[in-house]
Amino acid sequence: MKAYNITHLRELEAEAIYVIREVASQFENPAILFSGGKDSITVAHLARKAFFPAKVPFPLVHIDTGHNFAETISFRDEYIRELGAELIVGSVQESIDEGKVVEEKGYNASRNALQTVTLLDTIEANKFDACLGGARRDEEKARAKERFFSHRDEFGQWDPKNQRPELWNLFNGKKHFGENFRVFPISNWTEMDVWQYILLENIQLPSLYFAHEREIFIRDNVIMASNPLVPQRDTEVSVKKTIRFRTIGDMTCTGAVESSASTLEEIIEEVAASRQTERGTRSDDKRSEAAMEDRKKQGYF
Amino acid sequence: MTTDTSTQDTKGYLNMELLRFTTAGSVDDGKSTLIGRLLYDSKSIFEDQYEAIEESSKRKGDEHVNLALLTDGLRAEREQGITIDVAYRYFATPKRKFIIADTPGHIQYTRNMVTGASTANLALILVDARKGVVEQTYRHTFIAALLGIPHVVFCINKMDLVDYKEETFNTIKDQVEAFASKLETKDIRFLPISALQGDNVVYESEHMPWYKGGTLLYLLETIHIGSDHNHIDCRFPVQQVIRPQSDKYHDFRGYAGRIAGGVFKPGDDVTVLPSGFSSKIQSIHTYTEELSEAFAPMSVTIQLEDEIDISRGDMIVRDNNRPHVGQDIDIMICWMNEKPLVPNGKYAIQHTTNDARCLVKNIHYKVDINTLHRMEDDKSIKMNDIARVTLRTTKPLFYDRYSRNRVTGSVILIDEGTNETVAAGMII
Structure with missing residues (x-):
């Protein structure tokens, strides 16, 4: 007798596609939050599969801090052109210029936290009722309790103690006027699943993920790319190293790892042998034990 | 090991x-x-x-x-x-x-x-x-x-x-x-x-x-998990109709969804509920890949040979193996909200890709979950209570017993005022 089994990656893919199609059916004006990182690229790829041969019926939204790596932006523009989708950019610089947020000062200044305001403004201005994101529950402990369909009140806030129960694959997207949802189709994927899927599906990624030579310096045991946005102390001397990034965020807070992994296969081997989580290189999570939980409540990604 | x-x-x-x-x-x-x-x-x-x-x-x-x-x-x-x-x-x-x-x-x-x-x-x-x-x-x-x-x-x-x-x-x-x-x-x-x-x-x-x-x-x-899905009763709740607005796929009409049970193959005779129209499966695909068969829990797009009016909430099944179709649904519920169940109250109900409203027509008994004892006199259903109730839905649902199929046998109830999910239900 034949066994009707599918592999774990195909099961995760089927679940994610189901969730994305539910979003298209249950909401009037959804969007995909697209950072140019591997997780949101995976979500965009899954959306493409979900509606084929029709086009992805959502615009892609990029919250641009103005502190992105140049590689991320050029990848984003090329990707959107090829997908034939609409790109909507929310600019943190504009939020600063309009006086809605105040730039942090000092050596560890980052626009990471400021993004939340720009994100919520962009959602409101475009009247998005659901935003698809690439967050995963394995990333961080506050995310382990996140739902697939995450309800946000009219202030865009997340209330972790009052979440709707989520049963089977029955997703309740009902909401009052002004409220919206964040939806996370790859909630159940791990970093390894994402990499294996990218290899399986031959998904294109920004060059930052692959080993390359770059000027770097060390701060608090984190390898940072030397760049004009981050003032270096006298003791923080730039050197040339072969590195790659495990996550892609702002130049001000994204750490790199020393690596010679230049192909997807090599990256998977490296991830399998790695003894640090990918967010271990993110200085934004190290600010306090509940840093992510606090940011999420306010409406962060 | x-x-x-x-x-x-x-x-x-x-x-x-x-x-x-x-x-x-x-x-x-x-x-x-x-x-x-x-x-x-x-x-x-x-x-x-x-x-x-x-x-x-x-x-x-x-x-x-x-x-x-x-x-x-x-x-x-x-x-x-x-x-x-x-x-x-x-x-x-x-x-x-x-x-x-x-x-x-x-x-x-x-x-x-x-x-x-x-x-x-x-x-x-x-x-x-x-x-x-x-x-x-x-x-x-x-x-x-x-x-x-x-x-x-x-x-x-x-x-x-x-x-x-x-x-x-x-x-x-x-x-x-x-x-x-x-x-x-x-x-x-x-x-x-x-x-x-x-x-x-x-x-x-x-x-x-x-x-x-x-x-x-x-x-x-x-531990053997290959038989945990139902591969016998063909059930395909339609999630979405895919109609590309492009010249290349001008005549394309596909039904997107996740297979809830059984094995579907091109050439199969199928019936669409609730209309009852019959057709044959022309093709099944995920993205660009044509499949020779599809089964739970795969997400696919199915094309039929005939043009039939189908929309979200409809279900594609085999001619000779149909689910129950009805508006009076007997279920075990677990109540999940601080606001207790309102006897004769009306709630929104979600079942597969179907949405309806329902009335709690009858509360049969509450279960003492420590002794399995049926409490027929106690009909106040509060948070964390488990009870057997009968619902009357505003339109027919296409369902199986939960013990037969966990996808087509499950429902959630939603409070129409707060939009909160208030109960999980398993069809008996």
């Missing part, structure tokens, strides 16, 4: 299966320690995570690194030292990837266990070897059966504190078996373990030579 799980074969992932399991236990049964032990001994803990809990343990004055801290989530939970909400954990061995729905054991959190159990293939129920079977053990066993979890594994924990005695293990096993014989769970296993010491979790115990079964991880890696 597998001991070294630190390195994953980069090609092996193409053959890995996914096992979803839920964990239940009462307070202090060592559930968090067990999960911590599984993650730690299977080398799924990263250095920075380990360092973080090492530091927390020191701050709190714990003697050992407290593996239970690995599963601590929200700030309120850390402060109170308890789990409030379902948390999801992940780990993998070269054979399988695992998703753990970690649910709190307190009596007031029945609804969380129901949530975690709804998608699980397997339930781990912890029993403290010193205390033996307690009320909560019965409750967890009942909920696992109610939610149709195919496999239930009882971990008799803290065996180190009862001198690893076989008699203790056997007494608990007999007690559980006597209770479980009244339930529908078919596959029940028992394991003597010590999560704290690591006995029979990932590594075999040297202290219990009388136990001949494998370790917990071995069981999780090898």
Whole structure:
């Protein structure tokens, strides 16, 4: 007798596609939050599969801090052109210029936290009722309790103690006027699943993920790319190293790892042998034990 | 058995299966320690995570690194030292990837266990070897059966504190078996373990030579889950109609959805509900790939040979095997909201991809989940209560019994004022 089994990656893919199609059916004006990182690229790829041969019926939204790596932006523009989708950019610089947020000062200044305001403004201005994101529950402990369909009140806030129960694959997207949802189709994927899927599906990624030579310096045991946005102390001397990034965020807070992994296969081997989580290189999570939980409540990604 | 799980074969992932399991236990049964032990001994803990809990343990004055801290989530939970909400954990061995729905054991959190159990293939129920079977053990066993979890594994924990005695293990096993014989769970296993010491979790115990079964991880890696989906009754709830607005695919009309049961093949004769129109399957695809067959839980797009008016909420089935079609639905519900059920109240109902409204026509009885006793006089259904009710829906649903198919046999009720999900229902 034949066994009707599918592999774990195909099961995760089927679940994610189901969730994305539910979003298209249950909401009037959804969007995909697209950072140019591997997780949101995976979500965009899954959306493409979900509606084929029709086009992805959502615009892609990029919250641009103005502190992105140049590689991320050029990848984003090329990707959107090829997908034939609409790109909507929310600019943190504009939020600063309009006086809605105040730039942090000092050596560890980052626009990471400021993004939340720009994100919520962009959602409101475009009247998005659901935003698809690439967050995963394995990333961080506050995310382990996140739902697939995450309800946000009219202030865009997340209330972790009052979440709707989520049963089977029955997703309740009902909401009052002004409220919206964040939806996370790859909630159940791990970093390894994402990499294996990218290899399986031959998904294109920004060059930052692959080993390359770059000027770097060390701060608090984190390898940072030397760049004009981050003032270096006298003791923080730039050197040339072969590195790659495990996550892609702002130049001000994204750490790199020393690596010679230049192909997807090599990256998977490296991830399998790695003894640090990918967010271990993110200085934004190290600010306090509940840093992510606090940011999420306010409406962060 | 597998001991070294630190390195994953980069090609092996193409053959890995996914096992979803839920964990239940009462307070202090060592559930968090067990999960911590599984993650730690299977080398799924990263250095920075380990360092973080090492530091927390020191701050709190714990003697050992407290593996239970690995599963601590929200700030309120850390402060109170308890789990409030379902948390999801992940780990993998070269054979399988695992998703753990970690649910709190307190009596007031029945609804969380129901949530975690709804998608699980397997339930781990912890029993403290010193205390033996307690009320909560019965409750967890009942909920696992109610939610149709195919496999239930009882971990008799803290065996180190009862001198690893076989008699203790056997007494608990007999007690559980006597209770479980009244339930529908078919596959029940028992394991003597010590999560704290690591006995029979990932590594075999040297202290219990009388136990001949494998370790917990071995069981999780090898238990047969291929039959957990229904591959007999063909059910395809239509999620969305795909009609590309492009010249190339001008005439394309595809029905997108996730297969809920059975095996569909091109050429199959099918019927569409509720219209009752018949057609043949022309093709099945995911993205650009044409499939020769498709089965649960695959997400696909199906094209039919004839142009029929089909929309979201319709169901494609085989001519000779149809689901029940009706508006009077008998269900077991678990109430999940602080606002109690309103007798004769109206709620929104979601079933597969179908939306309707319903009226709670009749409350038959409430279940005492510790004794399985039916309380026919008590009809006040409050949070965490389980009851049998009859609903009248505004339009026909296409359904199967929950015990036959967990996808086409489940519903949720939604409060139309607050939009909150207030109940989980299993069709009888």
